[in-house]
Amino acid sequence: MRRPAPLKNLDRELARFHGRLKAGAGFVALLATVLLAREFYLQITQHAFYTGRAESNRISLVPIAPNRGLILDSKGRVLAENYSAYTLEVTRAHIHNLEATLTEVGKLIEITPGQLRRFRRLLAESHEFETVPLKSKLTDEEVAILAANRYRLPGIEVKARLFRNYQAGPGMAHVVGFIGRINDRDLKQLRESGREKNYQGGAHIGKTGLEQSYETLLHGRTGFDQMETDSGGRAVRVLSRIAPVPGKDLRLYLDRELQEVAEHAFGDYLGGLVALDPNTGGVLALVSKPGFDPNLFVDGIDPVTWKSLNESPDRPMVNRVLRGIYPPGSTIKPFMAMAGLELGLRKPEDAIVDPGYFTLPRSRHQYRDWKKGGHGVVNLSKSIAQSCDVYYYRLAVDMGIDRMHDYLAQFGLGEKSGIDLDGESAGLLPSREWKQRRFKQVWYPGETVIAGIGQGYHLTTPLQLAVATAMIANGGQRIEPRLAQAARDPLTRTWQTLPAPARTRLAIDPQNLAAVREGMVAVTHPGGTASRAAAGAVYTIAGKTGTAQVVGIKQGARYDAASLARKHRDHALFIAYAPAENPTIAIAVMVENGEHGATTAAPIARAVMDFYLTGKRPGAMTLGGNDATD
Template sequence: MLLAPQIKNLDRELARFHGRLKTAAVFVALLATALLARAFYLQVMQHDYYIQRAESNRISLVPAAPNRGLILDRNERILAENYSAYTLELARAQTRDLEATLALVGQLIEITPGQLRRFRRLLAESHEFETVPLKSKLADEEVAILAANRYRLPGVEVKARLFRNYQAGPGMAHVVGFIGRINDGDLKRLRAGGREQNYKGSVHIGKTGLEQSYETLLHGRTGFDQMETDASGRAVRMLSRIPPVPGKDLRLYLDAELQAVAEHAFGDYLGGLVALDPNTGGVLALVSKPGFDPNLFVDGIDPETWKSLNESPERPMVNRVLRGIYPPGSTIKPLMALAGLELGLRKPADSIVDPGYFTLPNSSHQFRDWKRGGHGVVDLQRSIAQSCDTYYYKLAVDMGIDRMHDYLAQFGLGEKSGIDLEGESSGLLPSRDWKQRRFKQTWYPGETVIAGIGQGYHLTTPLQLATATAMLANGGKRIEPRLVQAVRDPLNHIWQPQPAVVHRQVAIDPENLGVVRAGMMDVMRPGGTAAAAAAGAPYTIAGKTGTAQVVGIKQGARYDEGRLARQHRDHALFIAYAPAENPTIAIAVMVENGGHGSSVAAPVARAVFDYYLTGKRPGNMKREAGNAAE
């Protein structure tokens, strides 16, 4: 069956076409409107933003590390300074084949195995985008060779860096400290303190000593150079510069010459010494022997050297003045005598008969005096001069451990002094409550007896002893020890003195203090325990010797130094101030395994007093220094 052909409706087709055309036109119009709107938004509304983005591609901010502040002694002798040198560094992210690059560099200039080991260690500790030093302090010839071969060494850079130099050497290491490369721990602390931005471009930070304590002042403020760069990232020209602000300089109370005299006076012995100005709290000398060379750490210490320092039985990395804790021994007796007078337990004229031992009531145990047969009739002043143990055994029992603790605590024993160095130990000043908390045990009467002569649980640092001695010298004013005397602003070059910090003033009856001081002066006179150390001095010294036991001695046995190995001998202690009538220096000396304070520690103090008060140096010091230089 044939169908009739359909006739198209042209009008309807045309209407449909016009509808589609209108729809397409509207769509094109909307799209054009959207494009115009987007162009308007990008070109007008976001103009400033994209201008900055474009500029950031064209302009780079290069951090400029500031010069680190200097550290000077009281006479402005330089202890820590800066110098510039070239360093060979590798950027891991820009080095295609690290091992091949290292091999090629090794063919061009000398690279030692130690430098390679240090490089690999630093590489493991660094981020991928950081440059890692391979060799520092390049010679001019080495710089020229590397510059001529730069096209062969992608990722290899020669940079001018500032290095730290410690002129004073090992004797000042525990005071000045050292700087080292910034590690992850340092970065974490900088971020927490909101200071990370100020360390852009810096690779070192203070690690110990004053370099650590005064890091914020010494570092300064980082500057920035605004550099125009081409498409390959190469600098074309400098557009602007925010100059770095150098760190502030530190001037110390400490005298470098006095420090050298003190270190020399120790001879072959190990130990610690601290000398204070009792009127200001200024640290005049601080010796911890042995020391170490702080310059070893500036450029990254090699593992072998670090191991030898860290594992040495002499412990050169330990600051004995701040962290070494020792029984104070008889150096505590002037404070005990003052406590007896101030608490009303003794009068200056009260005396005992010393048979050479002390026995607690209802006990057969004898606590021996250091002098066999005793000292006979002893009053308070003579008990100090002769260092009579028996006198202080009885005084300690009458006083009791808690009153002893409370009184001695006023002189800074058992707590940190507040010196401007990190890592100070608080020592230990025992009490009933302390023993109960520490050992869950009661306090025994015999422990009170030996505490009276600075033995037993009692532990102090040389710095604490010096602080207490300074209080005896200045009438009971406890001033926090300070190394930094003044700070100099690099912009105006004016020294700003640092104020003394008075911790407390202990109320002391001047008559009681006078009796104790007289006893300490008698220590240095004929018949006193340290008379030989004061012989011929043109000034008057007030002092007290002490001995800190290292190994226990059985009851009834006698201490025989000659039969003991050196490391088992007693520590020698000595505290003193001078001139006794108007003190300007107070000192504490601890000689490890020195045996006797009178014969070993006191002469060290005498050498320091002689130089500080009269300018006299040890007779063989210059000659030995000259021989060492040869």
């Protein structure tokens, strides 16, 4: 038999149901409380924070690169300027298949192999979210084609960019320099100096020359647009703007026409020339030949072109005025003469007999004069005018290398001049202490002999020679040379003179100075080594020729240029100032493998001084002649 089912306890079940209902209601109330608390926290407590977040998602700060300052010559002629052009830019992070995209772009507009090589190099140096230029200076037709196809080319856009143009070309490349794209090393320097924010939106920075030295002044201050954007990140409208401040314009002491005259005067020769105002230190002309086209570097130079420049035997990338180091040769003699007078080792009237050679005591080795048979009786003035080697061999031995070093150092030899360009070489002014430190060797008497005529270990730059020559011209003031003279404020448009260069004065006995100056004037008069180069000048020139050996010559042998390859022939030098009575220009010229200062370097200096002092432009120049040579 089946047992009957027990009767349900309705009261107990109802009580259980009410308990569950209360628990559920409590749980719902708890959740509602949590939600309300969270809403209160978000809406009230964190209102300011999330309002700012929402606003930042809606508003973007777009940097505006400032216009770079112009670089002008002393007469206001433009050397470096800006112009606007369209550029095809690629953002790698927005592209799924870069190679396919490049192929597609190549079907629309012409992309050359050189542009692709440059793009890939810049791409390797850039971050993923940075835009990299693929092609610059687009035509209107190319802009229209790319705009019409933009919808199917994500990561590709056309931007208006400012470009730098160097009107003066290769002749001013070592002075003005060039700008280039900012790389990792530049970014590191900007971060360390706290200037990184000022380069947001900008892609270029000064790399060499004045563009680098005066980067802070030329760059200006970056501005910002506060842009409202839609959900797709597209700009809707400009809410506010902080306008960029253009960079300051830079005016130089340098005269572009004088620079062109100097460059033309070199003809096919290589070398360097620098002309200074001995009273201000202003650089009137600075030529390093050969030069290069700085426009090649503005938006990234093609690797093939860079290799050809960097590996050229003519070394166009080397600034020979600042970084070229050469034996000063006989251009050292006026400074040696001044040392002899100031140290009390010689008087102007003291004379020697020059037989054409010099020997040290207890030695049979002959140190020859450049003139076979010698110069006869020679005093200080004649020793400079005819560049008598034997006079300075003897003086050097009497002086000793250490006193020679200490006195010549006061003319800036063996030291950087302080010019407002980077990369200057200090050259080398030897001493006993230097040789011991460098080679762990003693100094030999024969090394002192040849140091007296600017040979041996002594190395100098054309700029150092120009600074030293200016000191003789201005009575002993050593002035740091300067290219930049003034800066123009972009807002007020007024010119402000830049801080004056540092000056130091070397105390020189006026009579000793007059004696050396007399000898340098005699160099350009009949009987002097540069008389032919100075013939017909309507002003008085004081100068000194020099020849610097490139290869050694055996004892008893004679220099024979015809038997040497041109690259092994002597360098030619000439230093000068004019007018001798009241100098306004001091100049140093170095002609690589030019053989004789009188016949190659001096005519170049004459052409520059003629134009500067009289406005006369040289005709077709023939370097060479029948001067007494050195």
